[in-house]
Amino acid sequence: MTASRPTSDAPIVSVRDLQMIFPTPGGQTVALQDANLQIMPGEFISLIGPSGCGKTTLLRLMADLIQPTGGELLVNGGTPRKARENRAYGYVFQAPALMEWRNVLNNVKLPLDVMNTPKAERDSRAREMLKLVGLEKFERSYPWQLSGGMQQRVSIARALAFDPPLLFMDEPFGALDEITRENLNLELLRLWRETGKTVVFVTHSISEAVFLSTRVVVMTARPGKIEGIVDIGLPHPRSDDSREDPRFFEYATQIRELLKKGHS
Amino acid sequence: MTQGSMQIAALPVRSGFGLPLLLLSAAGLLGLSVLLAGQAAPALAWPWLLGVVALLLVGAVGIRQSAQGESRTARILPAAATLILAVLAAEAILRAYAVPTGLIPAPSKVAQSLWAARTVLLQDAYYTFVLEALLGFVVGTLAGLGLALLAVRFRILERGVLPYAALLSSVPIVALAPVVIKAAGLGWPSKTIIVAITVLFPVVINAVRGLQSAQPMHLDLMHSYAASPAQIFREVRWPSALPFIFTALRVSSTLALINAIVAEFFGTEGHGLGFRIQIEVGRFGLDIVWAAIVVASVIGISFYLFISALERFVLRRN
């Protein structure tokens, strides 16, 4: 597969002049100001920026976990609420947030249980997902028996279990060590190629963003806003060699400059 | 405007109705009781009951209204109102149905008896709380801390004694009380011993857990300073044990008084709140029983609050 992925003309996520203001004891905080962004189906978009830049806020707005104070937001052709009610996205949090009383298989089955998927399908579907993340041998283990990286893979399998077109990931590998993280990055890219999902990925690691994404959305803080968008032209499929590509450093420098611009 | 911000704006307006409704409900219930006081038991009780229920519903709406928001009043008023309305409603219902005092005494009757018997009850409280509960609490705590220090110093003791302590902490004191009272006599010291024994176990278990809760990194740090064992104890082990010890003390503070009262059910020389409760139940003097329970509750809550305050004070300084 190459960098030019099959995309239709209609964006799957459309952000127009989006604004989010939180009331605080001393007044109000502008978490997000005049954000504009179009995400096409099949893209891998990273949101990067320092803490307080509104990247997680933007993701939570898309997921209808919070409601905006202004602007327009369309997800999967409708309001975020509609997208949530249609179960159009899977969400992966910073922490695995597994149910510690369910074994690995049953954790992946959780969304299918909630959505009343026919019982016969649940097991086979969950096993398929576990195979996808390479954990099929651990289906009977309980979360405490897994390492942090394995737990996060279970939570990715869980997010994919009901086959949503969108995958929202909020710093999913932030708490893992560098080696595990790079392994999981490779695996995530493979999943993305195999499933054709649209991914929106929040991170604070520049190299992670460059390595994974088709486009990187650079955000800056106070007020939270989109500073610029960098197209990543590295060819797919990417491997560890992509990290040695001279263009990798160019993109990283470009993103760093944008981040600095917001800082001054 | 979104849902969230509208709710925030609406809150102060809604809570305004709370207090008037509560006052209306309380005044109504009080009024019913006063009306019922003039006459003998009414021929028909149910209309009165209906009135009480209606006023309680008004009160419930008032509580709901006053519980909105995060102000100090919104936190305290609902609880205070619940107690007051419950007492007033009980008073009205007990009067309407003319329930004999020997069965369930009306709150007003309990208050009268509390005042009338105040000397006796205070004396009982002195025996039960000061001589039995408090003294037993102090003795049990000191013994427990001593045992815990020994157990931490000598690992073999920890592995031999601690399992027994955990086991014995699930022994009901009522099984222990008769034997101790037979052995140590009917006077207050036997109850002090029982309280001390029941306080001992949670203190030992928690103190050992606490003394071992010191972070390995902190211990390594002290080690790297070539600190003496006494210094390590003072600087690392003791401070990290304090929260655990205070948890045990808080639990024990309530157990001490409760256990002193229960132990008195098994024999006294005629003093104490437990003794009072037992003989008055026997002769249907339930107003005195309730009065004794009110006294015990006030002491119990005060002692608990005192230990909690001590905990905050000590832990903040450390």
Next chain:
Amino acid sequence: MTAAPANLPRPARRPSNLLPMLGVALAALLLYWPLMLWANSGQAARSLASGADLGCTTALACATQLRNPVIPAPGQFATGFTSLSVPPLAPTSAPYNALVTGGETLLGLALASVLGLVLATLLVRSRSFERATLPWLVASQTVPIVALAPMLAVLLGQYGVQGFLPKAIIAAYIAFFPIAIGMAQGLRSPDPLQLDLMRTYRASPAQVFGLLQVPASLPYLFTSLKVAATAALVGSIVAEISTISFSGLGKMLAENSRASDTVALWVIMIYGAALGIVLVALIGGLERLVTRWRPPA
């Protein structure tokens, strides 16, 4: 990236406590003999001085012969134990009565768990309800609720509730507060992320309750059940003492206390202690069975 399941972490085994525990038990046994002689010799000396014929001449020799010793001698223990335990299911024997009391306590705990769950649900669902009642629920923990047991027993008797039930009700009444508070804590224990997760699935409130909050609260339920069990046992024994009872350890305690039969009191104490330990162990066993998903402590 795939490892064999054999690599799963298992906690290291701690050295067994058995030997040190046996050592302590042995030390206690060695201490028992001098302690018994010392505790009884005073009474023996007094009996001898008053001219009673105990069949022995010195206080020390008589210390093992007393009718109502402070601490029974081994022989007295053995006789008392057999006479109260054989046959085990006779209405006058301790094992039977311990079963009765244990049954009352377990029934009480079951009642209290149901009530506790209902109250905890209300507490978690309604903030007004929580603010109105939680301070009093917490305060009730510091109040000698058990002091109400004798009165409650009389009251229930007046309304014709008799036999097994009033004791179970009193046990439930005592156990119910810690269970309600523990359950409320447990229902609130899910991580905010887990709640968000359920929201992304468009889970109904009933699904959030059943799939997330209730399982998350189980460890809290068992912790509070263990605390409540001893309290409930005290409650049912006190209730047995304060009502007209025909069976139960409380009834035996009251009878032998009146008769000043100290050997019997010692035996009943041991049965009571064992009952308390067994009840807590039962709950612990049930806990391990129900919450098998938890790492071993």
